[in-house]
Amino acid sequence: MSLRTQLTEILPPLLPSNPSEAIKGTELIRLARLQLNGAYSDASLRYHFSIMSCDPASPIAKVEKGQGYYRRSAPVPALTGAQELLSLSQGRLDDLSSDHEAVDSALERLRKFRAVVTRYYEVNGRFPYVFRQAFAQGASLGNLWKFPEVVLVDWETGDAPDEVFALDPTMLSLKQRLGLPPFRLHAARLRIHPSLASFREDFFQALSASMWAQGGELIYAAPVEDEALADGLRRLNAIFGVGVISFGLTAQALDDLPRAANILNAHPRETEALMDRLQINRIAAPHTRQHIDWQSLDGLRRESEEVQHLIGWLNDCVGKGRAEAFRDEA
Incomplete structure (x- = not known):
């Protein structure tokens, strides 16, 4: 032997x-x-x-x-079932099709993580736009390669405390004259558990879903603790530019968090306590492109109402001269 x-x-x-x-x-x-x-x-x-x-x-x-x-934990097998489970876990969960309680638990973890990501970037001065319809039940599996879970918007805002959300008029005017967008868009894919067996699929879905944007991010809930996995992600980042970050939240840590709605509507002190639980680890920084692929974005707009809402929100902020959080009126 x-x-x-x-x-x-x-x-x-x-x-x-x-x-x-x-x-x-x-x-x-x-x-x-x-x-x-x-x-x-x-x-x-x-x-x-x-x-x-x-x-x-x-x-x-x-x-x-x-x-x-x-x-190393064993790779988990494929599951056909809830589209939202598939979208945030690459279709690889334990066979939960006959265990409704386990399915509910897995879905709740996914929703909590999406809420945590939203609040984290709001607290850190970025403006997240969350896609939901693209991954609703009955949506095409091809959407996993076309749409991000979250778009992160960075604006040029004022420096004074009372102008924190006011767009810098000088930079806004200059960029409009140069034909440059007054914001940066990074398209992010969310994953719960990093795995050496599936990180390439994670990475290339994030790359595919961010080709129209100025950069892409792959955001993991759980820590990236495997040296070979981290090295593999950094090698892909060096070639293709998608950033990789971990929030340091294990499955148990997600289970211990309040429900997603409570996270999104938490008071400042509660939000601060939540942020203290995170162990943010930047595995690889994203490579930012100067231009947006407007032709590709327009193609997505024709397919998705959510992309239309994203463009409308950005246009409203420019028109008002003020960066505002997206509010889903639905």
Whole structure:
């Protein structure tokens, strides 16, 4: 039996499931050697740990920051069911089709995370626009590659406290003369759990859904703790430019949060307490383009009322000379 085959069988019980409790390589070598058949050097074992930690099918993963190894969770199988579940989880959840309570729980986590993302960017001076109809039940699965979950709008606003939402008239006029938009649009896709088995699909859906915008973001709820996963995301970012960020919210942390409606309507002190729970980690910064692909955006506008509402909202803000949060009158 090869060393790799032996390690695949031996390692799972030895590895902690929590990355924060990762085991050092020296200790893992000591424990593994007690069960191995054959004399293998420390260098050979370390080499195999390193190679296997980059394989999504292997049980061992290396922590992204720090030292040590932990047990990689198995990839979850596909599910056909609620479109909203599919949209925010790449169609990969446990088989919940006969467990309505589990489906409700998964949907609630997704809604909470979307609400957290909305409030976080509002607090940090950005203006989010959330897509919902594009991922409603009965919508085309192709929408996963065409529409973002959230568009983040950045405006040139005044510096004085009483002008915090007033658009800078000088910059507004200059950009209009130069034919430049007076805002930056970044299209974001949301995902609950990062996985070495599915990060490429996550990334390229985010890229596809943001081609018309000035930049793209892939936003994960859970922390990116696998070193191989983080490296893979950074390599894709270097070539294609989509930014990657984690909010540090595990499934348990999401379950502990109030309902989505309460998050969106929280008082300032409650919102501050919520922000304190986040562990924001920027994996890779987005590459921002100067221009919007207006032709592509116009094509989407003809397909989606939500895109029409987005354009109408932006136009109203420019006309008023003031950045205002989007209000869905529906």
